[in-house]
Amino acid sequence: MARSKVAQVFADEWPQLVATLRRDLGDLGLAEEAAAEAFTEAAARWGPTTTPDRPGAWLLTTARRKAIDTIRRDQRFADRLPALAEQAERPGRPSSQLIDDQLALIFGCCHASLNTEAQVALTLRQVCGLSTTQIADSFLVPTATMAKRLVRAKDKIRKAGIPFEVPDADELPERLSTVLSIIYLIFTAGHTSAEEGPGLVRGDLCDEARWLAEVLTRLLRERSSGAPPVLDVTIGKMGQEWLRDGDLPLADGSGDDDGAADDGAAEVLGLSALMAFADARRATRVDADGDLVLLEHQDRSRWDRDLIAEGHRLMDEAMAYRSLGPYQLQAAIAGIHATAPTWEETNWRSIVWLYNRLVRIQPTPVVALNRAVAIAMSVGPEAGLAAMDLLTEDGGLDGYRYLHAARADLLRRLARNEEAAAEYRRALDLGGNDAELAFLRRRLADLDAD
Amino acid sequence: MKYLMLLYGAEDVGPQPGTPEHAAEMQEWFAITNEMAEAGIMAGGEALHEAATATTIRVRDGATQVTDGPFAETKEVLGGFFVIDVENLDEATKWAEKIPSVPYGSVEIRPVMVFDEE
Numbered sequence: 001m002a003r004s005k006v007a008q009v010f011a012d013e014w015p016q017l018v019a020t021l022r023r024d025l026g027d028l029g030l031a032e033e034a035a036a037e038a039f040t041e042a043a044a045r046w047g048p049t050t051t052p053d054r055p056g057a058w059l060l061t062t063a064r065r066k067a068i069d070t071i072r073r074d075q076r077f078a079d080r081l082p083a084l085a086e087q088a089e090r091p092g093r094p095s096s097q098l099i100d101d102q103l104a105l106i107f108g109c110c111h112a113s114l115n116t117e118a119q120v121a122l123t124l125r126q127v128c129g130l131s132t133t134q135i136a137d138s139f140l141v142p143t144a145t146m147a148k149r150l151v152r153a154k155d156k157i158r159k160a161g162i163p164f165e166v167p168d169a170d171e172l173p174e175r176l177s178t179v180l181s182i183i184y185l186i187f188t189a190g191h192t193s194a195e196e197g198p199g200l201v202r203g204d205l206c207d208e209a210r211w212l213a214e215v216l217t218r219l220l221r222e223r224s225s226g227a228p229p230v231l232d233v234t235i236g237k238m239g240q241e242w243l244r245d246g247d248l249p250l251a252d253g254s255g256d257d258d259g260a261a262d263d264g265a266a267e268v269l270g271l272s273a274l275m276a277f278a279d280a281r282r283a284t285r286v287d288a289d290g291d292l293v294l295l296e297h298q299d300r301s302r303w304d305r306d307l308i309a310e311g312h313r314l315m316d317e318a319m320a321y322r323s324l325g326p327y328q329l330q331a332a333i334a335g336i337h338a339t340a341p342t343w344e345e346t347n348w349r350s351i352v353w354l355y356n357r358l359v360r361i362q363p364t365p366v367v368a369l370n371r372a373v374a375i376a377m378s379v380g381p382e383a384g385l386a387a388m389d390l391l392t393e394d395g396g397l398d399g400y401r402y403l404h405a406a407r408a409d410l411l412r413r414l415a416r417n418e419e420a421a422a423e424y425r426r427a428l429d430l431g432g433n434d435a436e437l438a439f440l441r442r443r444l445a446d447l448d449a450d
Numbered sequence: 451m452k453y454l455m456l457l458y459g460a461e462d463v464g465p466q467p468g469t470p471e472h473a474a475e476m477q478e479w480f481a482i483t484n485e486m487a488e489a490g491i492m493a494g495g496e497a498l499h500e501a502a503t504a505t506t507i508r509v510r511d512g513a514t515q516v517t518d519g520p521f522a523e524t525k526e527v528l529g530g531f532f533v534i535d536v537e538n539l540d541e542a543t544k545w546a547e548k549i550p551s552v553p554y555g556s557v558e559i560r561p562v563m564v565f566d567e568e
Contacts, residue, residue: 113539160561161451163538 006043009055014039014129015215017059019101022164025067028108029154030077032126033070038063096223100166103219106212108157108164110179118153119182120189125150127215128208138205139189166223176264180271180327183212187275191285206279213272217265224263229320262323269318270328276311277334280304292435296343308338329358348378365391365400373406381410401430405440412447421447452493452562453542455532459555460525461500478550486534486545495532526556533562 014035021031038059052058068085071077109122124130124138136146156162167175190205221228284298315335318328333354340346355371368391376384388407391397408423424444428437465471479497486492504520520527529551536542539559546557 111539113543159563160559161453161538161542163540165540 005048005051006039006046009042009059010039010129013056013059015102015105015127016056016098017063018126018129019105020060020098021063021067022105022108023097023101024064025077027077028122028126028157028164030067030070034063034067035059037066041066099219099222102215103166103223104164106179106216106219107167107175108162110175110182111157111162112175112178113160113162114153114156116182116185117149118156119178120186121146121149122153123182123212124186124208127212130208134204172264176267179216180213180267183209183216184271184275184327186212187278191278191282206275206282210272210275210279213268213275217268217272220263220265220268224265228265228317229322262321266318266321266323267325267327269314269321270325270331273311273314273318274327274331274334276307276314277331277338280307280311280338290435292439295337300342303338308335311335311338324357326358326362329354329361333358344377346377348374352378365397365403368397369400369403369406376410381413384410385414399430401427401432404430408443412443417447451538451542452533452535452564453539454560454562455534455542455546455549456528456558456560457530457532457549457551457555458526458558459529459551461527461529464551464554475550482548482550485548486532491534491536491545493533493535495530497530498528501527529555 017035017038018031021034022028025031025034041062042055042059046052046055068081071081106123106127109126110119114122120139121135124135125132130138132147132150133143136143139146186205187209190207190209280303281295281298282304284300284302285293287293311331312335315328315331318331333351336347336351336354351374352371355367355374359367359371369388372384372387372391375387385407388403388410391400391403397403404423404427408420408427411417411420411423421444424440424447428440428444431437432440465475483492483495486495501520504518506517506519506521508515508517532545532549534542534545536545539561542559546552546559549557551557
C-alpha cells in the first residue's frame with residue numbers, strides 16, 4: 001500500500017518538486033539529487049497510516065533539508081546556502097511561480113544548445129522522473145552510457161550558463177517547436193523499433209510522451225491570462241466538414257481576429273491528437289512474428305476506439321484556436337485514417353489537400369513522398385508516379401530508399417513488373433532495418449513468381 | 451558570466467577589403483562595438499590579421515618547434531574575438547546574432563572558466 005501511494009505521489013509531484021528545487025538551488029543536478037533523496041525517504045517512512053496530508057509540501061521540505069546537507073558537504077555550492085536556508089522555512093510558492101518553474105524546466109531541458117540525445121535524456125529524467133536505468137533500457141544503451149550522457153548535459157548547463165526560463169513571447173513559437181519535436185521523438189522512439197529491439201513498440205515511452213504533451217498544454221493554458229477558446233459546436237462541425245471536403249475554414253497563425261489568442265497550446269494539442277491516433281494502432285503495428293504491418297494491412301477492428309475518440313476531441317480543442325500548424329495538419333491526416341473503414345475507402349482527396357498544405361510549411365522527404373502516395377490513391381498510380389518523378393528529378397531524393405519502395409509498389413499495381421523489380425532492388429541496395437528489408441525481399445520474390 | 455565569442459569565417463567569403471561593401475561593414479563593426487560598450491558588457495575584443503600571418507609554436511622535449519600557419523588548416527578560420535560579460539547563454543546568443551560577420555560566418559560561444567578565489 002505504502003509503496004503504491006509513493007508511486008502515485010511521485011507521478012503527481014515529481015516535475016513540480018524538481019522545478020521548484022531547481023529554482024531554489026540554481027542547479028539541476030543538485031535539484032534532482034535532493035528530489036530523489038526525498039522520495040527515497042518517503043518510500044522508507046510512509047506507511048498506510050503515516051502518509052502526510054500534503055505530501056507535496058512534505059517532500060519539498062524534506063528535499064530542501066537534504067540539499068542543505070549536501071551543500072554543507074560540498075563547498076562548490078557554499079554560496080547557495082544562505083538563500084536556501086531562508087527558502088527552507090517557507091512552505092510552497094505562489095501557483096503562478098510554480099507554473100513558470102515547471103515550464104522553465106521543460107524549456108531548459110530542451111534548450112537548443114544541447115544535442116538531441118541530451119535533450120531527450122534530460123527531459124525523461126528531470127521532467128518525467130524516469131531513472132537513468134529506465135531511460136538507458138528504453139534506448140537500448142548501457143546504463144553507464146546514459147549516466148555519462150546525463151552528467152555531460154548537466155555539466156554543460158552549469159558551465160555554459162544555459163538559462164532555465166520561460167522564453168519571451170516572440171521566442172516562444174520557436175522554442176516550443178523544439179520542445180514538441182523532442183516529445184514527438186520520444187513518442188516515435190517508443191513506436192518504432194531499433195533494429196534488435198525486444199519488440200516494435202515500447203509503450204512506456206509513448207505514454208511518457210503523451211503525458212508530457214498533456215502537462216505542457218495545461219501549463220501553457222494556466223499561464224495565459226485568457227480562458228482557452230470556447231469549444232463551440234460550430235467549430236467542431238467546421239472541423240468535420242473541413243476533413244470531409246478538404247476545405248479549410250481556418251486561417252494560418254495570426255490575422256484571424258475571432259479566434260482566441262494562441263498561447264502556444266494549439267500545436268501541443270495537435271501533437272497530442274497525432275499521438276493519440278497513432279497510439280490507437282499500437283496493437284496492430286506488428287504481426288505475431290514481430291514483423292512490421294503497414295497501415296494498409298492493419299486490422300482496423302482492433303484499433304482502440306476510445307483513443308481515436310480522444311484524438312478527435314483533442315483536434316477539436318486545437319482547432320478552436322484557429323492557429324494551424326504542422327502537428328495539427330499531421331493529426332488531421334492521422335484522424336482521417338483512424339476513422340476510414342478501409343485503406344481504399346479513405347478520403348484520399350482530403351488527405352492530398354492536407355499534404356499540399358503540410359509540404360509548404362514542412363518540405364521534408366517524408367511529407368513529399370506521403371503526398372505522392374496520397375495522390376496515387378486519390379487520382380491513380382500514374383499520377384502518383386508523376387509526383388514521385390518530380391521528387392527524383394528536382395528534389396534530389398534519388399538516394400531516399402522509401403521513395404524507390406513506393407515507386408516499386410505503384411509500378412507493380414500498373415503491372416509494369418520489370419520496372420517494379422528494378423525499383424525494389426534499388427530500394428534494397430539503399431539499406432534499411434531487418435523488418436523493412438525482409439518486406440522488400442518478399443515483394444520482389446512475389447513479382448518474380450508472377 | 452563571461453563568454454569568449456570566437457568569430458570564424460572563410461576569408462574569401464563576405465565583403466573583401468577595398469570594396470564599398472567592406473567599408474559599409476566596417477561601420478557595422480564600429481556600431482556593435484559601441485553598443486556592447488554602452489551596454490556595459492564589453493570585456494575585450496580584437497580583429498585579427500588573416501590566417502596566413504599566423505605562427506604556431508610547440509615545445510616538445512625542450513625543443514621549440516615553430517611552424518608557419520594556424521593551428522589547424524581549415525577553410526573557416528579565426529578572424530577575431532569578443533569577450534562579453536552577460537547573464538546567461540541566451541543573452542550571449544542575442545549578442546552573437548548581431549555580429550556583422552554572422553550572416554556568412556559563424557560565432558563559437560565559449561564560457562570562460564572561473565577559478566575559486568581561495
